[in-house]
Amino acid sequence: MPEPGRGLSIRRFAAMLFRAAPRATVVSVVLMVIVALTEGISLLLLVPLLALAGVTTGVSAPQSGIVGRVTALLPHSLGLLLLVYVVVVASRAALEFAETVASVTVQTEVTRSLRERLYRALIGARWETVAPLRGARLAHVFTTELERVSLTTHEMLSGALQLLIALIYAGAAVAISPGLALVAAGGAVILLLPARRQQRQARRDGDVLTVLGAELFVGATEEVATLKMAKSAGIASRVADRFSKRGRVHARALIMAHARYRAAAAFLTAGAAAALAVVVWVAVERIHLAPASLLILLFVCARLVPRITAVQGSFLITARALPAAEAVQALLDDLEGAAERAERPTSAPLEVRKSVELREVTYQYPGAVAPALRGVSVSIPAGRVTAVVGSSGAGKSTLADVLLLLLTPAQGGLFVDDTPVGDELRDAWRASIGYVPQETHLFHDSVRENVRWVAPEATDDDVLEALRMAGASALLARLPRGLDTLIGDRGTLLSGGERQRLALARALLRRPRLLVLDEATSALDPESERAIRHTIASLTPAVTVLTITHRLTTARQADHVVVLDHGSLVASGAWEALVQLEDSRLASLWAAQLGADDDPVPQSTARSS
Numbered sequence: 001m002p003e004p005g006r007g008l009s010i011r012r013f014a015a016m017l018f019r020a021a022p023r024a025t026v027v028s029v030v031l032m033v034i035v036a037l038t039e040g041i042s043l044l045l046l047v048p049l050l051a052l053a054g055v056t057t058g059v060s061a062p063q064s065g066i067v068g069r070v071t072a073l074l075p076h077s078l079g080l081l082l083l084v085y086v087v088v089v090a091s092r093a094a095l096e097f098a099e100t101v102a103s104v105t106v107q108t109e110v111t112r113s114l115r116e117r118l119y120r121a122l123i124g125a126r127w128e129t130v131a132p133l134r135g136a137r138l139a140h141v142f143t144t145e146l147e148r149v150s151l152t153t154h155e156m157l158s159g160a161l162q163l164l165i166a167l168i169y170a171g172a173a174v175a176i177s178p179g180l181a182l183v184a185a186g187g188a189v190i191l192l193l194p195a196r197r198q199q200r201q202a203r204r205d206g207d208v209l210t211v212l213g214a215e216l217f218v219g220a221t222e223e224v225a226t227l228k229m230a231k232s233a234g235i236a237s238r239v240a241d242r243f244s245k246r247g248r249v250h251a252r253a254l255i256m257a258h259a260r261y262r263a264a265a266a267f268l269t270a271g272a273a274a275a276l277a278v279v280v281w282v283a284v285e286r287i288h289l290a291p292a293s294l295l296i297l298l299f300v301c302a303r304l305v306p307r308i309t310a311v312q313g314s315f316l317i318t319a320r321a322l323p324a325a326e327a328v329q330a331l332l333d334d335l336e337g338a339a340e341r342a343e344r345p346t347s348a349p350l351e352v353r354k355s356v357e358l359r360e361v362t363y364q365y366p367g368a369v370a371p372a373l374r375g376v377s378v379s380i381p382a383g384r385v386t387a388v389v390g391s392s393g394a395g396k397s398t399l400a401d402v403l404l405l406l407l408t409p410a411q412g413g414l415f416v417d418d419t420p421v422g423d424e425l426r427d428a429w430r431a432s433i434g435y436v437p438q439e440t441h442l443f444h445d446s447v448r449e450n451v452r453w454v455a456p457e458a459t460d461d462d463v464l465e466a467l468r469m470a471g472a473s474a475l476l477a478r479l480p481r482g483l484d485t486l487i488g489d490r491g492t493l494l495s496g497g498e499r500q501r502l503a504l505a506r507a508l509l510r511r512p513r514l515l516v517l518d519e520a521t522s523a524l525d526p527e528s529e530r531a532i533r534h535t536i537a538s539l540t541p542a543v544t545v546l547t548i549t550h551r552l553t554t555a556r557q558a559d560h561v562v563v564l565d566h567g568s569l570v571a572s573g574a575w576e577a578l579v580q581l582e583d584s585r586l587a588s589l590w591a592a593q594l595g596a597d598d599d600p601v602p603q604s605t606a607r608s609s
């Protein structure tokens with residue numbers, strides 16, 4: 001068992017399986033018991049068979065225990081008896097088939113339902129909890145770790161079946177000779193003494209394999225994502241060496257874990273042979289057991305030993321794979337613990353008639369030393385363009401996330417036309433917003449599907465109109481297959497500016513009431529940027545626009561400017577008024593941007609060599 005208070009025990013894992021697939025688990029267990037019983041029945045049939053063949057077993061007299069009672073019930077003609085035997089074996093084969101299907105169903109259902117539960121928990125969790133998770137680590141849990149859970153399920157179920165059958169054989173051994181069964185049980189106890197230590201070792205192996213497997217997977221994923229950087233920096237072969245090294249370390253750990261598991265099995269098999277030798281010696285030399293009974297006893301033991309080895313093997317593999325189930329369970333607990341109210345998919349958008357306001361908003365990221373926003377009050381007038389400016393890390397994107405209700409501030413809140421927008425109005429509010437995040441994401445799909453992603457019901461005409469407004473008409477004309485052109489993983493077949501245009505078209509397609517642009521035009525050339533600025537300005541007053549930008553030329557054209565600095569609001573109002581204020585933050589940002597080109601070159605780097 002794992003150390004107390006840490007990890008999952010096999011028992012808790014079994015409960016987890018039952019919860020994931022209750023019906024299939026019950027069916028599987030019931031079928032297992034029946035299969036094990038038929039195994040017992042076919043064993044008992046051996047006794048009258050041998051008796052009919054003229055071999056005395058010493059246990060076939062009526063009323064002598066369970067064997068005798070069962071024998072009394074059975075037909076006494078060889079033909080009939082053989083027929084019963086064939087029927088029993090055939091029905092067992094059919095049952096075994098049904099049982100295998102049931103356990104495969106459990107195995108598949110458990111993995112499927114856990115995967116679905118994880119996914120729903122991920123989608124339904126608050127953004128603060130999801131944001132810090134690493135994508136590659138998540139992908140690893142969703143694929144490799146869930147595969148290991150599936151393997152554990154299989155091993156646990158087959159281990160349980162083997163255990164049931166082993167118990168039936170043990171029962172048969174007791175029926176044949178209780179004394180001998182006791183001797184055999186003593187042997188089994190001695191053989192199973194190291195089982196606990198072996199299980200602890202298997203768990204440790206599982207922990208190591210979990211860590212190394214994750215490193216291998218996450219490392220490979222990140223290395224593929226950064227291939228271009230590695231090649232351009234001339235470190236590709238070093239990265240490849242690192243990859244190989246991780247692979248070797250993982251392979252070695254895997255071999256060691258497997259070797260230990262096989263060693264345990266070998267020890268058990270050898271020990272069982274010794275125990276069997278002792279039992280036979282006692283049976284022949286001391287008890288003088290009847291030959292037929294000895295025959296059955298040998299038969300029982302010969303079938304019992306591999307079952308015990310199989311139970312032990314399943315037990316160890318289960319222990320080794322438990323850390324994967326723990327990783328899945330821990331992630332589930334975290335995500336389900338951070339669930340937000342379920343989304344209602346069809347909410348009518350909220351109208352913005354007067355203003356969108358953040359009042360006295362303070363937000364601190366979990367684990368951060370200082371708040372990213374401190375008591376910020378911002379009013380975004382309806383139907384106008386508001387620009388948010390401020391240096392890197394000032395809290396601009398955080399402000400957008402609070403506005404989108406992705407982050408829940410510790411204090412303060414969001415008001416639309418003076419109505420507080422909380423959990424209840426969340427979906428309606430999100431349906432009102434078109435958002436272009438600072439780091440946009442495009443899919444390896446057609447231009448059409450990328451733009452339509454937020455509004456799947458949109459027609460081609462809608463898509464074309466959105467692309468036109470986003471200044472992407474010329475781009476579309478250049479693409480070989482127009483709307484059907486595939487744009488590569490994350491849009492890699494497009495330029496940075498082209499990607500931004502598609503992202504903008506995607507946001508515009510929703511016909512939002514509020515358009516939030518976080519550095520949405522940062523990769524565009526000044527001319528295209530100006531054109532898009534004009535398009536966006538022309539959307540007003542039907543649309544309220546909030547544009548976060550480092551380009552003060554954009555801010556200058558806005559109706560309203562908000563200046564953030566170190567998480568605090570330092571000014572808001574019309575550009576002209578703010579920039580003329582003496583010592584104002586906006587004036588210094590503006591001066592820095594204007595003067596950026598004629599900065600004096602520092603002496604140390606100006607010296608020619």
Ligand SMILES: Nc1ncnc2c1ncn2[C@@H]1O[C@H](COP(=O)(O)OP(=O)(O)OP(=O)(O)O)[C@@H](O)[C@H]1O
Pocket residue numbers: 131132365366368372390391392393394395396397398399438
């Ligand atoms: N998920 C996070 N966890 C912890 N701290 C964060 C997180 N995201 C942002 N921060 C911190 O919060 C502060 C504000 O970040 P924010 O992204 O809002 O800045 P910004 O004004 O948008 O900057 P930029 O102009 O560089 O995009 C920064 O100090 C940043 O390091």
Ligand SMILES: [Mg+2]
Pocket residue numbers: 396397398438518
């Ligand atoms: Mg930002």
